[in-house]
Amino acid sequence: MAKIERFEDMEIWQIAKQIAVEAYRVSDVEPIRSDFGLKDQFRRAAMSMSDNVAEGFEYNNNPDFVRFLIYAKGSSGEFRNKIIILKEALKMKEKDYSFFMRNV
Structure with missing residues (x-):
């Protein structure tokens, strides 16, 4: 494996x-x-996911990278919470909600 x-180059960061x-x-x-x-x-919640993946990777050691992936997962939960509330409050279109829920 390369x-x-x-x-x-990481798929998780690209998503x-x-x-x-x-x-x-x-x-x-x-x-x-x-x-x-x-x-x-x-x-901020949306940006935090890719920020944490990038920051953890740049520390160049597995324990720090894993810790920042956990932070990214936490940011994902925060972001999902926001999109659920926005959808239920009728402030987000169904197609946007569906995109986010498929990818977060």
């Missing part, structure tokens, strides 16, 4: 990054766009 040299990109897209339209607190929290 050694991964860069976090950008987490795409979730963050989609979160930015979704939060740039109403009704999330004008709810500045929600928009900020939503984006």
Whole structure:
């Protein structure tokens, strides 16, 4: 098995990054766009997943990497909680909700 040299080559980071990109897209339209607190929290939770994968990888040792993967998993739970609430509050389109739930 080949050694991964860069976090950008990791599938988990690529998926987490795409979730963050989609979160930015979704939060740039109403009704999330004008709810500045929600928009900020939503984006931070989405970004935190890929941030933690990247940061843990860069420490270049397994115990730290595993610890940051656990943080990323926690951020995933926070993000899922937000998208469930947004969907039930009718502030997120079904197609966006489905995308996030398939990937988080």
